[in-house]
Each structure stands twice: as C-alpha cells, then as structure tokens.
Amino acid sequence: MARILDLTSLMGAYGTRLLAELGHDVLRIESLKGDSVRQEAPVLGGAPSPEAGAFHQFLNAGKRSAAIDLATEGGRKLLLALIAKADAAVVSLPLPLAEEKLLAANPDLVLARLDDGPPELCAYASAGLLAITGEPDGKPTMLGGHVPCAAVGVHVALATAAALFGKEASGKGQVVDVSAPQCLASLAEQVWVEYSASGEMMERLGSRGGITAVAGALPCADGHWMISVPPDPRGWANFVQLVPHPAFKDDGSLADEAMRRERKQEILDCIAEWSRQQKKNEIVEQAQSLHIPAAAVTNPLELIDDPQLLARGFLKPIDHPDFGRINFPVGALASMFQQAMSIAPTLGESTALILDELGYSVSEIHRLKDEGTVA
C-alpha cells in the first residue's frame, strides 16, 4: 500500500483518515506543538493536552505522527527526504516548500493540494448550503460537528485515491488541486438544479422532510422520531395501523397524498399528539415492520452503544491507554475492508522511527531533537 504524508488542516484530516482506512500508511507531519486538529474541542479529561481532543482522537486514528519544525532548515531537509520516499502527499495550502522543490525531490509524487478557503461557516454560507439548514422561521445554521469539513475531506480522499490508482497504471504521479469552497458548492447541486430548472428556491425546513407530503421529526416520550408517511394508498393504510389516531381512521380523504400535502400541519399535529406518549425505539421498530420509513432521532451518546454499529464492526470495544474501555469508532470504510485502525498517535510518536528509516544515526537523531528540529 502507498506511503502518504499528511499535512492537512481540519478540512482535509477526514480525507487522510479515509486513506488510512483503505490500508495506506499515513504519516501525519505536525509542528512541535502539535497540529491544529489537536486544538479542536471537545477536549476530553484523562489525557495530557495534545492528546485530549476528540477530533484528534478520531481523525488521526490509523495514522502515525512525526513532529518536525518545518520553519528550520533541518526540518525542511527532512521533509524533502520523506517526500522522496513517499507515494503521495496531501497538503493544505500554503505548501511548506515550493511545489517545484517537492516535485524535484520526487517527480512521481501524487501531490494533493487542498485550498481550505475561508472559515468553514463562511464557505458554507457562500456555497448555498446555509440557506437550506435551520428552522424556517429561525436562524440559519451550519451542520454541526465540523461535518462540512468532513464532506470536503471525503473529496480529498477520492481525488488522492484516484490519482494513486492512476499512478499505479502509468508509474507517474500527478498534482491534484482540491478546493474546499468548490466541494461545498458541488454539494448544493439541488439548490442550483431547482432554481435553474424552475426558478424555485430551496428553503430551510428545520426537521421537516421535503420529499413526501408528511415527513418530519416529532416529539416522543423520550426524544424525537423521524417519520416519512409513505405516499401511496397502501403505505397510508399501513401508517394508520401504526398511528391509530381517530382523525386518520375516520377521514378517508387522507388516503390521498395531495390532500395530505394540503393538510400537512394538521396531520403532523395528530401524529405528535399520539407519539408524545410513545417511546421512540418501540414505534420505530413497529413502523419498520410495516415497511414505513421511520427512525429514532439519535445523538452521538446513543450511537456509541448502537447495536447495528456494533454488529457490523463500525464500533469496536478497545482498551484505550488514556480513556479506558470504550467503543471505538473504527470507520465506515475500515470496517468494510477489515482494516485494523490504531488509536490516534501521540505527538511525534514515530519521529525517531521515521528518522531511523531514513538512515539517520542515533546521534544525529539526538542532535535534531536537541536543536529543536524534531520532537
């Protein structure tokens, strides 16, 4: 598998994680203080500061870490030596060294250059995604948990994996230019298509669905559930079996999707009146047995013990040296490829090993550490 150097910010770090999930050897090059991903909150108790960030723990899992000060001559020389032995480098702009120097050190390098663009929220607003996220009468908001960054990251992984595949065929590397603002714009495709085809503007729907006439997240005794009432008459019959509200049983006209679209709010209110007394997982199980698309609205805490994720190996119980026994999110691709994912590396965990592989002697490694070139 390929050797990949990772010099990405938060925008690209999920991308390089996915490359590790494919089985590649990903080496994260960090500053002596650690990279910016380590600063992202939530910061977890139980570990020393550069290791305690949840984003670091997830996004850098499966990677190795070398801490190199690229502001020093020795650090840059070291980077070029690593480039010479790498198959690919994934780098958030600006590049640490001129592109010509990187490619001179390795003409067959796959070099993925990521333009991070403006801060996540601003890129999200410009792209057209902010206008479709949030409550219709409330404040627009951005998808949380740095999901927009992760969405850029998947594109970074796709672009890099494809260039690596091309290199395997031709023996030649390639420079790939990835633009984070363009990635987010491309995900607003439907906003563009609706408007260019019919002049209609997609709007914020909050927790409502825009596909079937009646769809949305509604309250339960223990949270919320999401229901999409099937549009066809048979689906409606099944739905009435699930939600035996008198208003539905007595009104035959509601079997028609067009009528339901007209009386959407009234129907949603009736469903909510019923579901407030119910437990979400119980009604969702029942809905699914009737082939009705329904799901519990879950938070990350509920997901960490999710039976589906555990059964399929997306979550794996591990003994973490700092955090004890936890269900570790292995990842969507790693679980599929049965790729073992090591926990996130401590800062500079592999620096000495990497230097050794490059042929540096023990005394040279000590000297580089002493003069502050590496850590």
Add this chain to the structure above:
Amino acid sequence: MTGDRPLPLSGIRVLDFGHIVAGPFCVRLLADLGADVIKVETATRQGRTGARRGQRPGGTNGRTPHLYHINRNRRSIDLNLKTERGLAIARRLIDKADVLVENFSSGVMERLGIGYGTLAKANPGLVYASMASFGQSGPRQGWTGMNVTLQACSGLMLATGAENDPPIGISNSWNDYIGGLHAAVAIVGALSKRRQTGKGCHLDVSQFEASVAMIGSLLFASAVTRRPPARLGGRSSTAAPQGCYRCAGEDQWCAISVQSDAQWQKLRALLGRDMRYDTLADRFAHHDAIDTAIEAWTGKVSPQEVERQLGEAGVPAASMRRANEIAATEEWRQVLRPLKEHGESGPKVIGLPFTFRGSAPREATEAPRMGASGNEALRDWLGLDEPAIAELMREEAV
C-alpha cells in the same frame, strides 16, 4: 485545466444499477474520474424517482431535472431483469464490467439472480458495491431508509443547531451524497487492491455508517464522557466570535468568523462600541454580548454590505446566498459546466470540485433517454455487430 493525460479511471467499466440519488451520484463521480458507464434501467420501474425529483414531470430526455443532472455521463440500456433474456444480457455486461454499483434494499439483487456470490464466479475481478441504507447485515439489515430518516438516526440532526433547538437537518439529499462519496472512495480503493491481488470484492457500504462516520469525533467524545456533546449552534471552539447574524431585510443573514485578535480589533472598530474582549478567552466568555452588539450593527445593513465592509477590513464574512445568488461566486463559476449537447447557452451542470493537472476534465454529456444507447453499449462492451444486437433485442422485446 487542459492536458492529454487520461483521467485516472479511464478504461474502467462501470455498470450502474443505481436509482434515485445515492447510487447514480456515486457512479457520476466515477464517470467524472474517467470511467465508462452503462446504466441498466427498467422501463417498468420508472416510478422509482424519489418525490423531490418527481414533483415536476418533464425535465429533459424523459427525466426530471434532478435525475437529468445525476445521471449524466453514461449510456443507458433498458433491460427487464425479470425476464430470462434481460437477465442474460445483464450478466454478459457484468462479465465485462470492472465495477457494479447498486443501491437497492438488501436482498433485491440476490432475488434478481445477480447477487455478488453468483457473479463473482464468472468475474472474480468484479468490484461490486452495494449501498443499502443499513448495509447487508446486522439487526437493521432489512430496514427502510431515506435521506431524512438517515439524517435523523445518524446523529446529524442533534449535532446541528444550538442547545434546546429541535432536531435540525439540511433540506437537500445530503445523506445520499455522503453515501455516494464514501462508496466512490471505497471503489477506487478496491480497484487499487485488485491491481495487486487480481481479486475484486463485495463492498457492503452502509449509508447510515457513512453518515455516522462524519461525526465520528463526537462519537469518540461521547464514548469517553458518557454525555451528549454540546450543540454549538454555528459557534466555533477555536475562534470567536463566530455565527450567523441577522441583517436588514427579510430573512437576511451574514456569517462572520473572527479568526484572530487582530481581526477582532477590526470588527470592533466597525461596531463602534466601547467593549474590549482583547483575548479569545474574553470573547468566548462574552459571546452572547458580542453577538448582540454585532446584530445591532448588521441589523441595519444588508448582508452584502456587511460582507463588503468586513472583507475590506480583512475579517472573514459571507452573506447567506440563496439559489439566485450562488452562480456569481468564484467557487460556483468553477464547478458549473456546460453540456456537450447544448453548449454554453444550455443548462449548466455540476462538475467535480477538483482537477488533475495535465488531464482535461471529462466533458459533460447529458443524461440519455432511457434505453437510448443500449445498442452502442452492447457493441462496445460485448463486441456485437448490428445483426447480433437486433437478434438479441428482438428476443428481449425492449
């Protein structure tokens, strides 16, 4: 971007058994990377369009606008997979394929007689990607999923918004895109592995898991703290102030994200208020008060003007652009591409948001009418001549 180097997936043959968004979008990514795609469709299943995409009949080439965009850059063959002959032709095409993509519910392809187990015997190099909502195993294997329900159960809606907000989602087919992108990465990875081993594989992609992975960091946090993570409502954990601020006009907003102390001083000068908050810690502690002060200013100004003034001051800001405003931005100018058949004056479609230096981007061709390029597909992939195709088609009765 120009150049004569072939795109990375040139020469790779992909069969698209996808429907609605997730599968066909995954395939479009592969097509834009250079792959040669044939879409297998069945005229009797035309109803499976997804309602957002079904509301307005018409579109072009018999497809609604969304499906016209999603299904570009491929040929289409109309095969009824419930007939012996249709199935036989499908199998012959599959034998020639490098990749197959399907997003039916778990078990449908097996029932049609084209499950991975059957096909891999004849074509062991096949990379076969399934994209069922919850995958091909586990207690929810048979569950029905769609974009909104998957946004709900993957944690996305409770990771979004502020504390005490109701669940909040995004109005487009977000989950389909995320599933399609993950599947595409997995397929390219599997093609690389095949180059070493000669063996294909069955990629059991779960759209649910792809979506959960997007908030993997929050899962990790909850695994340790045993608490749900805070809902930040658009605020940042490393920069302040950050948020969406109400501007003059109806439902007008501007995003602002102050990244440094120096930027804060610039914003502070524009606000004209007597407040310091020189350090990041101060600004986090008084975020609410700062937000109030910012809205006292932005509420009197258009979002475009807020963006302009902050832009001049070097403070990151962007107005909330709606559909009618996006096309003018630089990123949109870069991703909008003309269709080969209609040229610059025709409809613009969305291209890949990245480029390979030395390789020209794949020219965009419009989604074909269903079955319109079946003969061409059979000629190119199976090497059949016109009489042989005519013979096949007579028996298949397309």
